[in-house]
Amino acid sequence: MTPNAAKPIRVLICEDSRFMQEVLHRILLSDPSVEIVGVVPLGREAIKLAPTLRPDAVILDMILPDMDGFEVLRHLVRVHLPAVIVSAVASPGSTVELQAMRMGAADCLHKPQNLNADGRFSRRLIASVKTAARISPEKMQELAARQSALPQSALAKTLVVIGASAGGPLLLREIIPQLPGDLRAAVLVVQHLPAAFTRQLAADLGALCALRVKQAESGDVFVEATALIAAGDRILKVEWVKNNWGAVNYSSIDSSSSHIRPWIDASMTTAAFLFGKRCLGVILSGMGCDGLEGMRKIRELGGRTIAQDEASAPVFGMPKASIEAGVVDQVLPISAIPAAIVRFVSAAARY
Structure with missing residues (x-):
């Protein structure tokens, strides 16, 4: 569902760090147009809840306790849900950023070292969530079709x-x-x-x-x-x-x-x-x-x-x-x- 002025932007957060959960929660709720509909620490929980909750955007860490973020991203794009990557391993030009964007992520943000003092990160996070929420169903279908033609990616164990x-x-x-x-x-x-x-x-x-x-x-x-x-x-x-x-x-x-x-x-x-x-x-x-x-x-x-x-x-x-x-x-x-x-x-x- 595309949000409009009468409806808040509904966000699901998938992040295992309690500290980072609180930071994201505080930043997002500083904007009255954003509503957090769920916070989960595990990738499998995000995959299970996202199709039911149908958030307008999902904030996704790439390194989770139970699975890597590429697998979660793959599932989200398949069910036409836009994702914003927020991860310490998603620095500009990194392998994670390049592949996540190729797979259909709406944006990739690198976690700054001093989250509390970085106002630029806060502004970009809110802007990225709003941009993701405006992606049309037709565009998400296009991203899902493009992703299905790509080789599956995952963080390497070998x-x-x-x-x-x-x-x-x-x-x-x-x-x-x-x-x-x-x-x-x-x-x-x-x-x-x-x-x-x-x-x-x-x-x-x-x-x-x-x-x-x-x-x-x-x-x-x-x-x-x-x-x-x-x-x-x-x-x-x-x-x-x-x-x-x-x-x-x-x-x-x-x-x-x-x-x-x-x-x-x-x-x-x-x-x-x-x-x-x-x-x-x-x-x-x-x-x-x-x-x-x-x-x-x-x-x-x-x-x-x-x-x-x-x-x-x-x-x-x-x-x-x-x-x-x-x-x-x-x-x-x-x-x-x-x-x-x-x-x-x-x-x-x-x-």
């Missing part, structure tokens, strides 16, 4: 980390485009390159493949069927966020850090701690031994490892170091690596 150096950009063209658009895992590429070139690498790979590809930004969470390219000249670490989901964090550089940028070992090691047996490490061509300690940690924590074979590697240094250290499960030609990744992801989905 992560593939690919490390590469010399010769890597061409080798990645033989791997990333061969992965299916519905891959039930996220891919993190750590390629030794200067900062000026990694964003272009992401654009080049994205133009060739079914996966969504972008340069990783701080705060990006790992989303299925998405490949993130580590920014050049920085150290990317995988860190824990709420409910055991992983996110990108670029650490500060100090004298104890490796001189290599990006640093494959740092990315693989931190990924291993969070994803455990659902982590796959792949080491490709390059000089030196970067990736050796990361591959070791992945294997120690139950994950699997693959190294490119000598015949297909322009520079065999990095794969050789991991192979000789005994931390590699499979040694494969570049042509066989995409299929091996798909097999690992399929097996991990059954854990």
Whole structure:
């Protein structure tokens, strides 16, 4: 039902934080045209109540205790209910923001650090709710039809980390485009390159493949069927966020850090701690031994490892170091690596 001047804008809130529930409640009720018809902490409760309550807009967090927000958003759009994403992982340009908007979200707002002092957030939240409430039934039907044609997205429980150096950009063209658009895992590429070139690498790979590809930004969470390219000249670490989901964090550089940028070992090691047996490490061509300690940690924590074979590697240094250290499960030609990744992801989905 489209609201008019005589009827309030009816809002359902799906947010598990009690503090955030109170903040949203206070902001929304500061506008007399808004009415809150329900507050639920779980995604399943929102899916159950929304079709009955028929709110004019749903405010949705993306990381919930029982399920991820993409699944809730998918259900809301299917029943023609507009959603406004309000989440700490929905920063501008993030994987969450891009995919949520692609799936039909009315807007995405990033939770500011100081919610009580940020008047801009309050104003934008109310404006976004009002805009969502004005979306016509015909437009919601169009969004639902468009969403049904998209591969299903979810926050990733499985992560593939690919490390590469010399010769890597061409080798990645033989791997990333061969992965299916519905891959039930996220891919993190750590390629030794200067900062000026990694964003272009992401654009080049994205133009060739079914996966969504972008340069990783701080705060990006790992989303299925998405490949993130580590920014050049920085150290990317995988860190824990709420409910055991992983996110990108670029650490500060100090004298104890490796001189290599990006640093494959740092990315693989931190990924291993969070994803455990659902982590796959792949080491490709390059000089030196970067990736050796990361591959070791992945294997120690139950994950699997693959190294490119000598015949297909322009520079065999990095794969050789991991192979000789005994931390590699499979040694494969570049042509066989995409299929091996798909097999690992399929097996991990059954854990």
